[in-house]
Structures are given as structure tokens and as C-alpha cells.
Amino acid sequence: MRIVLIGAPGAGKGTQAKVISNKFNIPHISTGDILRNEINKGSELGKKAVKFVESGKLVPDEIIIEIIKNMIRKSRSENGFLMDGFPRNLKQAKMFSSTLDHLGIKLDKVINIVVDKDEIISRLGKRRTCNVCKSVFSINNNNENFIKCPECGGDLIKRKDDDVEVIKHRLEVYESETRPLINFYTDKGLLVNIDGSGEEKEITERILKFL
Numbered sequence: 783m784r785i786v787l788i789g790a791p792g793a794g795k796g797t798q799a800k801v802i803s804n805k806f807n808i809p810h811i812s813t814g815d816i817l818r819n820e821i822n823k824g825s826e827l828g829k830k831a832v833k834f835v836e837s838g839k840l841v842p843d844e845i846i847i848e849i850i851k852n853m854i855r856k857s858r859s860e861n862g863f864l865m866d867g868f869p870r871n872l873k874q875a876k877m878f879s880s881t882l883d884h885l886g887i888k889l890d891k892v893i894n895i896v897v898d899k900d901e902i903i904s905r906l907g908k909r910r911t912c913n914v915c916k917s918v919f920s921i922n923n924n925n926e927n928f929i930k931c932p933e934c935g936g937d938l939i940k941r942k943d944d945d946v947e948v949i950k951h952r953l954e955v956y957e958s959e960t961r962p963l964i965n966f967y968t969d970k971g972l973l974v975n976i977d978g979s980g981e982e983k984e985i986t987e988r989i990l991k992f993l
């Protein structure tokens with residue numbers, strides 16, 4: 783199974799990707815997670831990426847394309863992959879298509895998770911990530927004092943790009959750079975729009991109907 787998940791920041795791509803990649807036993811390839819990991823390690827790649835990621839800008843295509851080529855090579859012998867956060871603009875999408883064509887690989891579906899802007903801003907304001915196991919949580923009125931990860935006891939931290947001004951910039955970048963992918967994949971007959979509002983499980987069910 784070869785799946786691409788697209789959608790605005792905070793639409794729930796990462797949340798759904800974890801469930802779906804487990805269900806189909808395929809690697810979850812999140813360019814955002816890969817970049818944050820490199821930044822945390824202080825690698826050369828991380829040093830190049832940090833200013834883009836923390837300010838909500840897209841990391842230059844050359845860096846992303848190199849990451850993805852390595853990941854595709856690695857996952858070639860596996861059952862497929864689930865891309866989360868890639869491609870992010872038309873240049874990346876075209877490069878991805880030609881790499882897959884070259885390898886004789888076809889995508890099965892591109893899932894576009896659709897959530898309205900107010901809900902996105904609310905979700906990202908509440909998001910916390912465990913600094914140890916990287917699990918993602920949402921704090922709300924009932925649990926806003928919970929600062930330790932219920933899975934492993936690590937500290938829960940707010941992503942730097944979940945600052946409200948950076949969120950607004952990420953949404954602008956999404957509109958100008960990423961939204962055009964909807965037409966690109968519609969024209970290829972691959973796109974499925976999924977209503978991303980409601981409970982996480984309901985959204986998973988909606989996605990699974992198409993896979």
C-alpha cells in the first residue's frame with residue numbers, strides 16, 4: 783500500500799498516519815518528524831533546516847528531495863509507505879512522481895484531510911509532544927495541568943512552530959504552496975477528500991473506506 787496524506791498544518795495527518803501505517807504495516811514517513819529529529823541531534827542537516835522549521839517556512843526542496851530518495855530506496859522492499867508532510871509543493875510532487883515512475887512504483891491513494899481554519903488554530907494551540915517517546919497529545923480544560931507523558935513519563939513540550947503567529951504563517955504557506963497539490967492529484971485520479979472534523983476514530987473509519 784502506497785499512500786500520501788496531505789492537508790493543512792494541524793489537520794490530523796500525523797495522528798491518522800500512525801494508525802493507518804500500523805494497520806497496513808507500512809513505514810510512516812514524516813518529513814516533519816525527520817527534520818525535528820535532525821534538529822534535536824544537531825546534525826548538519828538539522829542545522830540547515832532549523833530556521834525554516836521554527837519560522838514555519840518550507841525547507842528548501844533540495845534538502846527534502848534527498849531525504850525522500852533515501853527513504854524510498856529503503857522502503858522499496860517493504861510493503862509500501864505512508865507519506866506524511868511530503869510532497870509539500872508542486873516541485874516536490876513532480877519529482878516524487880518521476881522517481882516513482884522510474885522505480886515502477888504506483889501510488890494507491892492521496893488522502894486530503896480537510897479541517898476548517900478555526901479548528902486548526904485551536905488544535906495546534908493545544909498540541910503537546912513528549913520529548914522522549916514523541917507521542918502527540920492534546921491538552922484541554924480537563925488535563926491542562928498534565929505536563930508528563932502518560933505513555934513514558936517524559937516532559938510534554940509545545941512545538942516552536944505552534945506559536946500563534948507561526949501557525950498563521952504556516953497556514954499562508956499551505957495556501958500558496960501546498961493547496962495546489964489537490965488539483966495535481968485530482969487530475970491523476972488519486973485524490974480522496976476526507977472530512978477531518980470529529981473524533982479521531984471516526985476520521986480513521988472514513989479514510990479506511992477508501993483503502
Ligand code: AP5
Nearest residue numbers: 791792793794795796797813814835839841867870905909
Ligand atoms: P510537519 O511536521 O509536517 O507539520 P504540518 O504539516 O504543519 O503538520 P502538523 O504536524 O502541524 O499537523 P498534523 O496534520 O500532523 O496534525 P496532528 O496529527 O499533529 O512540518 C513541520 C515543518 O517542517 C514545516 O513547517 C516545514 O518547515 C518543514 N517541512 C516538513 N515537510 C516538509 C517538506 N516536504 N518540504 C519542506 N519543508 C517541510 O494533530 C494536531 C493536533 O490536533 C494534535 O494535538 C492532535 O492530538 C490533535 N488532533 C488530531 N486529530 C484530532 C481530532 N480529530 N480532534 C481533535 N484534535 C485532534
